[in-house]
Amino acid sequence: MRIILLIAATLGPWIPVARGDDPAPPAQEKPRMFQVTDDGAWCWFADPRALRHGNVTFIGYVTSAGDIRVSAWNHAAGRLADATLHPRLQADDHANPALLLRPDGRLTVFYSAHNGRQMFFRTTTQPDNVSAWSDEREVKTNSAGSMGFTYPSPVQLADENGRIYLLWRGGDWNPTYATSDDGGATWAEARRLIAAAGHRPYFKVASDGRGTIHIAYTDGHPHPLPHNSIHYLCYRKGSLWKADGTRIAGLADMPVAVGDGDTIYDASAKDAVGRGWIWDIAIDKAGRPVLVYATIPDQTGPHRYHYARFDGRAWVRHDVIEAGASIDGPREWCYSGGMSLDPANPGVLFLSRQVKGVHEIERWETADGGATWKSEAITSDSRPDSEKNVRPFVVRGHGDEMQVLWMRGRYVYWTDYHTSLMAWPPPKK
Numbered sequence: 001m002r003i004i005l006l007i008a009a010t011l012g013p014w015i016p017v018a019r020g021d022d023p024a025p026p027a028q029e030k031p032r033m034f035q036v037t038d039d040g041a042w043c044w045f046a047d048p049r050a051l052r053h054g055n056v057t058f059i060g061y062v063t064s065a066g067d068i069r070v071s072a073w074n075h076a077a078g079r080l081a082d083a084t085l086h087p088r089l090q091a092d093d094h095a096n097p098a099l100l101l102r103p104d105g106r107l108t109v110f111y112s113a114h115n116g117r118q119m120f121f122r123t124t125t126q127p128d129n130v131s132a133w134s135d136e137r138e139v140k141t142n143s144a145g146s147m148g149f150t151y152p153s154p155v156q157l158a159d160e161n162g163r164i165y166l167l168w169r170g171g172d173w174n175p176t177y178a179t180s181d182d183g184g185a186t187w188a189e190a191r192r193l194i195a196a197a198g199h200r201p202y203f204k205v206a207s208d209g210r211g212t213i214h215i216a217y218t219d220g221h222p223h224p225l226p227h228n229s230i231h232y233l234c235y236r237k238g239s240l241w242k243a244d245g246t247r248i249a250g251l252a253d254m255p256v257a258v259g260d261g262d263t264i265y266d267a268s269a270k271d272a273v274g275r276g277w278i279w280d281i282a283i284d285k286a287g288r289p290v291l292v293y294a295t296i297p298d299q300t301g302p303h304r305y306h307y308a309r310f311d312g313r314a315w316v317r318h319d320v321i322e323a324g325a326s327i328d329g330p331r332e333w334c335y336s337g338g339m340s341l342d343p344a345n346p347g348v349l350f351l352s353r354q355v356k357g358v359h360e361i362e363r364w365e366t367a368d369g370g371a372t373w374k375s376e377a378i379t380s381d382s383r384p385d386s387e388k389n390v391r392p393f394v395v396r397g398h399g400d401e402m403q404v405l406w407m408r409g410r411y412v413y414w415t416d417y418h419t420s421l422m423a424w425p426p427p428k429k
Contacts, residue, residue, distance in 0.1 A: 034426035036071055039063045041407055041417045042096035044338055044391055045151040045202055050405055051396035053101055056128045060099050060109055061421055066091035068111045072130045078429025083130040085122050089113055093414045100154040110152035119149040141178050141190040145171030159211035173200035192255035196220055206281045212236045214281055216291045219258050222275035222334045227268040230276045230293045233261035243310040264308050264315050279339040282346040290346035294336040303336045307370035318370035324354025327390050327411050338391040350392040350404045358384040361392055361406050378424050386410055401427045
């Protein structure tokens with residue numbers, strides 16, 4: 001019988017709990033976390049990686065062997081189902097898939113290798129069921145360049161008759177998009193969205209699912225850019241806009257320059273505290289953007305986490321907490337432990353930071369727009385050699401179970417990872 005592992009609140013020994021009618025662990029053990037898979041990883045630039053629809057939570061990830069997988073936890077039945085969409089695509093955490101929930105409850109999953117030559121996608125044949133899939137298809141359009149496809153981020157807009165917008169890093173390393181009006185059967189020609197000659201802007205996407213796509217992005221990669229800044233723009237009704245409603249350009253005028261959007265964090269300013277890297281973006285109840293980003297002073301200095309929101313008139317920034325060192329030592333010294341906003345309440349932030357020398361997951365919450373915070377530990381006293389907790393991701397549409405998932409284990413490099421995927425709070429069944 002397949003076994004799911006739960007970890008005790010003390011984070012001590014592993015406690016096996018069988019599925020089905022097997023007895024639950026004794027009440028005094030109080031499981032704190034739930035293991036979705038013992039072999040899974042992801043980067044943080046292909047979203048969403050997990051979402052809930054009805055009684056099912058879907059999780060997409062790449063294994064250490066490079067398999068593209070989707071797991072589905074049925075909350076009512078207490079069962080996990082797994083599907084391998086593409087075996088051994090690439091052993092690289094940049095290859096993790098992104099999920100799109102269709103209006104009829106079916107799931108479409110987009111994935112590519114890191115700088116891959118193809119952007120693939122597959123769709124479930126039935127709602128809330130990962131046992132049967134369509135054949136693998138390709139998005140056969142990309143911006144010019146030799147760097148292929150990376151980081152798919154799909155969005156579907158109800159106000160545009162269900163048009164799908166797929167954003168990714170294109171052939172010239174710039175943010176690129178294509179649209180489909182027939183559910184993915186055909187795709188319009190890919191176009192660059194943002195242009196940064198010689199650099200590679202990293203972007204995060206959030207959408208209301210109706211008519212707006214919010215995009216936070218960087219100048220490029222923080223390694224070669226000591227003044228890597230954070231910017232924002234949004235798409236609505238055929239044009240790109242700043243947060244205050246200033247029109248930047250129409251889609252016919254693409255691409256726009258990096259500096260055409262709002263600058264949220266200016267890494268060249270006198271009060272700057274290092275290179276910036278975007279981690280997440282969400283939308284508050286007023287429809288305004290909220291984002292979180294890290295700053296990294298140099299290869300040895302501690303990372304810091306920051307929170308920014310548009311209050312209707314201006315961008316307001318707040319420092320959150322020092323995050324400690326990179327999860328990857330000297331090679332990828334800009335890799336923070338990571339952050340993820342709760343889309344249902346962007347005043348809630350899950351983050352990974354170093355505590356007693358090891359990265360732990362914490363839940364932070366603000367009631368005053370980021371000025372003050374309260375926090376609680378999700379993991380603690382983890383073993384530094386094998387229990388690093390990094391890259392949290394809040395499940396889109398979550399209920400009171402499995403709100404956040406993260407990688408736990410040994411992370412060496414983006415092609416050398418030995419991590420499980422954990423969830424909190426654990427399912428009740």
